[in-house]
Structure formats: structure tokens, C-alpha cells
Amino acid sequence: AQSVTQLGSHVSVSEGALVLLRCNYSSSVPPYLFWYVQYPNQGLQLLLKYTTGATLVKGINGFEAEFKKSETSFHLTKPSAHMSDAAEYFCAVTPTGFQKLVFGTGTRLLVSP
């Protein structure tokens, strides 16, 4: 069975600082991995995904994530936080063949001036 663990329910950064949101996965087969963002009072929006090929994946709004099989990780980063990045971020996994997603518990990113 697949699962994801997101370390830290809340992460606080200052505007302009590095953003690092952690995600570790468990999968018995090669996984597809996703990061979604949820802005206040909105649905989830896809930030980026890893399926095959290049392990460094670039997404929208300057975010990127690196698939590290040896560490079973898919951490999300952004070099410089912006106030508009304040939101909740969800990591998700699915086995190849993609029938359904399994989500992590989410990390709320707080950005201070």
C-alpha cells in the first residue's frame, strides 16, 4: 500500500527566505508523486508532479521538487518565499497505473513580512 508522511503541520518562514516542505513516501512499486496547494477557501490546485524521467521537477509559482528514490523523499522547495505563498500544501502518491491518490496530512505554510 502507498502512503505519504509530511513532516511538520505548520512551517513558518519570512518573506524572501527559502521554503522547504518535507514529504516522504512509502510504495512497493514505482510511484507517481504530486504536490497540491490549497489557498484559503479554495479547492486544491496541482503545483507539480513526478511520473518518470528527470527527478527534479519544476512547477508553477517558482516551486520545484526532487524525487530521491534512495531517501523515499519528494521535498518541495522555493528559493524565496512570497506572501502569496501562504497556503496549505499536500503531498500525494499513487502507484503507476494511477487509479487513486493517497494524500498526506498537509503542511500549512505561514509567511511573515
Next chain:
Amino acid sequence: DADVTQTPRNRITKTGKRIMLECSQTKGHDRMYWYRQDPGLGLRLIYYSFDVKDINKGEISDGYSVSRQAQAKFSLSLESAIPNQTALYFCATMPGTGTTTDTQYFGPGTRLTVL
């Protein structure tokens, strides 16, 4: 216009009442999903459907039922609502091509409160 719509957006009801949440999509996707979101628990899958004749239970289907009336419509029902079903409910759709282009697209959510 939004590709995935949910009605109602907010609903307050009482214990024991029957509630239906509706989801419609104009994306032409075959696969549709219902999730609930609870603080600290992330999103959990309630039911999913790969086409009109295919309905599958997710990890937390007890107390819920669904109907796939057409490719574009997927409804979630709470036959007898209880307070611990208070949550934010999301519908999602996906093309279902079975390729790496598959991505789930989410509706705006329905906030349900059961008193």
C-alpha cells in the same frame, strides 16, 4: 466558468437528515472522486467512479452513498447525517487515460456542518 462545480458550497443541517452534495464537470473526464478534508487528517477518499457503470468504495465509505447519473455528474449522499460528518467535501475529476498526463482536478469544495 469553472470546469468542476459543486453545489451547495455551504450547508448546515441537523443530525438524522438526508443530504445530497452534487458535483458537475465540463472537462469530459471519465473518472470522478469524492474526498472529505478534516483538519490534521488531509484528504481521505470516500468513493470513486471510473465510468457511469463503475463505482468503488474508498477508505471511508461508511455512512455515505454515491450516484453517477451521467459522465458529467457524480453525487454524494449522506442518508442520515451525524455530527462527525462535519467536514469540507471535495469532488475531483481525472481523464483516465492511464498515462503520465493524468492529473486530478478539484472542485471548490462544499463545507458541511451537521448539528
